[in-house]
Amino acid sequence: MAESLRHPFLQGLSKHRGAPPTAVVIFGASGDLTARKLIPAVYNLSYDNLLPADFYLVGYGRKPIPDDEFRKLAGDAIKEFSRRELNEGVWSRVAANTTYVAGGYDDPEAFKRLAEHIDQIEKRIGRDLQVLFYISTPPSVFAPILQNLGRSGLAGKHLGQAHHAKVVIEKPFGKDLKTAQELNTTIRSVFSEHQVYRIDHYLGKETVQDLLVQRFANSIFEPLWNRNFIDSVQITVAEEVGVGTRGGYYEQSGALRDMIQNHTMQLLALTAMEPPVSLDAEAMRDEKVKVLKAIQPLRVGEGGDVARAQYSAGMIGGKNVQGYLQEEGINPQSATETYAAIRLSINNWRWQGVPFYLRSGKRMARRVSEIAIQFKRPPGTLFAEGDRFHLAANTLAFQIQPDEGLNLVLNGKVPGLETRTQPVKMNFRYSTTFGSNTPEAYERLVLDAMIGDGTLFIRGDEAETSWALYTPVLEAWAAAGRQGMDAYPAGSWGPASADQLLAASKHEWRHP
Numbered sequence: 001m002a003e004s005l006r007h008p009f010l011q012g013l014s015k016h017r018g019a020p021p022t023a024v025v026i027f028g029a030s031g032d033l034t035a036r037k038l039i040p041a042v043y044n045l046s047y048d049n050l051l052p053a054d055f056y057l058v059g060y061g062r063k064p065i066p067d068d069e070f071r072k073l074a075g076d077a078i079k080e081f082s083r084r085e086l087n088e089g090v091w092s093r094v095a096a097n098t099t100y101v102a103g104g105y106d107d108p109e110a111f112k113r114l115a116e117h118i119d120q121i122e123k124r125i126g127r128d129l130q131v132l133f134y135i136s137t138p139p140s141v142f143a144p145i146l147q148n149l150g151r152s153g154l155a156g157k158h159l160g161q162a163h164h165a166k167v168v169i170e171k172p173f174g175k176d177l178k179t180a181q182e183l184n185t186t187i188r189s190v191f192s193e194h195q196v197y198r199i200d201h202y203l204g205k206e207t208v209q210d211l212l213v214q215r216f217a218n219s220i221f222e223p224l225w226n227r228n229f230i231d232s233v234q235i236t237v238a239e240e241v242g243v244g245t246r247g248g249y250y251e252q253s254g255a256l257r258d259m260i261q262n263h264t265m266q267l268l269a270l271t272a273m274e275p276p277v278s279l280d281a282e283a284m285r286d287e288k289v290k291v292l293k294a295i296q297p298l299r300v301g302e303g304g305d306v307a308r309a310q311y312s313a314g315m316i317g318g319k320n321v322q323g324y325l326q327e328e329g330i331n332p333q334s335a336t337e338t339y340a341a342i343r344l345s346i347n348n349w350r351w352q353g354v355p356f357y358l359r360s361g362k363r364m365a366r367r368v369s370e371i372a373i374q375f376k377r378p379p380g381t382l383f384a385e386g387d388r389f390h391l392a393a394n395t396l397a398f399q400i401q402p403d404e405g406l407n408l409v410l411n412g413k414v415p416g417l418e419t420r421t422q423p424v425k426m427n428f429r430y431s432t433t434f435g436s437n438t439p440e441a442y443e444r445l446v447l448d449a450m451i452g453d454g455t456l457f458i459r460g461d462e463a464e465t466s467w468a469l470y471t472p473v474l475e476a477w478a479a480a481g482r483q484g485m486d487a488y489p490a491g492s493w494g495p496a497s498a499d500q501l502l503a504a505s506k507h508e509w510r511h512p
């Protein structure tokens, strides 16, 4: 059996019955994401024998690239970025069916050529292919690509048959509610929702799927998973890196758009949703939307629910680094936040009164993504005076990256004749238990899209519900300019205003 299917979590969540004969067309095939993630994902799926026997890879982009050169670029990308070394036998199977079509994203004639290219493959092999269009371009050309897929008939290819055309759309999905709605309108004018796969690659990560397994495959958690036992929840997506050379892009984005609105909200939805009736895409996404809709509107300003900041000069890994406003391509008067923290209230039966704290920032003390469930403090009346006050609250932390795993903090007895307590940690590490060569998020997601399983993708209403929550915050921040923008030294855990956000309810941020 293929190595990745032996992985117990994949077995548990998997409905992998094998993908039908498929052509994957990548728009933006000369780009960074294609080289770093998509080509290595296809290669590793081939390595694991998870690609259909009839599999074709078609690159598309404005730059003319001969087929041979595209195959060479793809081979080089595998050598540089794949989790496994390039095995010529495995790669040659895919390379033999890899071609490139050059054309503009807004050029109807080029899309006709693409349609003919796919028709020719189908004629040659004597069977129909489902076509998976992967849009891996900057968002400015998402709409023209979608419209041309409609006009050329490619979107409707084999519609109504068991395997029809599908489209995968990269992030960012809009930059506020209005643009997300517009993008959804364009998508829906061309594709049906069941043909659409909006990516949030966090959902492809092993630990994120493990969260579902831990919650719903163990009976010990569900009775505790509510306001009666849980005190608060902290979700952190922290990066050590600064904006680097991507300053121009980041200035248009910021931490709220880049991380909070999508990745942390997905983590929140999976943590807080009700058990779905099944792991089917619609059942799962219905529950995620329900919990997102129960979140109360955010208050901005003095005593509100949000904090924002930019990193100032500081130290990362023993090296001095400059502040955000001094980075290349950044307006010295920039009002773009590199850190955002949010306090959310979910007004439903399960969570009322339990604060959910979300934060994300660049240039923070450590690169870490985690979900920490903090349980209520034990009464502690049984123990010595000093210990009573130091009994730790039990905490269950899902570490999404790096060192994927799960840990539980309990109070234990310190060996000795006195009864003294100390918090102790039980650790489960993926790499120790299962080995370190777990599939990358993009492998899982490309395979699921080929198979037609949308469980780990964002539905249109889900994206809009999340934007509806954050758009008023973005508008208030845009109107305020730099007023209210806090700062934090690079290499720290964030600004004082974010600490105050938690201090109001006697909580503190973790330093994971």
Ligand SMILES: NC(=O)c1ccc[n+]([C@@H]2O[C@H](COP(=O)([O-])OP(=O)(O)OC[C@H]3O[C@@H](n4cnc5c(N)ncnc54)[C@H](OP(=O)(O)O)[C@@H]3O)[C@@H](O)[C@H]2O)c1
Pocket (backbone or CB within 6 Å): 027, 028, 029, 030, 031, 032, 033, 034, 036, 060, 061, 062, 063, 105, 135, 136, 137, 138, 139, 140, 141, 170, 171, 172
């Ligand atoms: N890179 C990542 O790690 C990453 C991670 C998560 C999400 N994403 C998302 O994935 C998508 C692709 O990212 P990427 O980093 O691969 O982008 P990229 O390298 O900047 O662009 C991909 C390709 O799109 C074409 N392109 C670039 N700028 C364009 C423009 N202004 N107008 C029309 N076409 C343009 C280029 O191909 P041609 O010139 O040949 O047409 C380019 O090779 C983006 O939506 C990004 O937000 C990327």
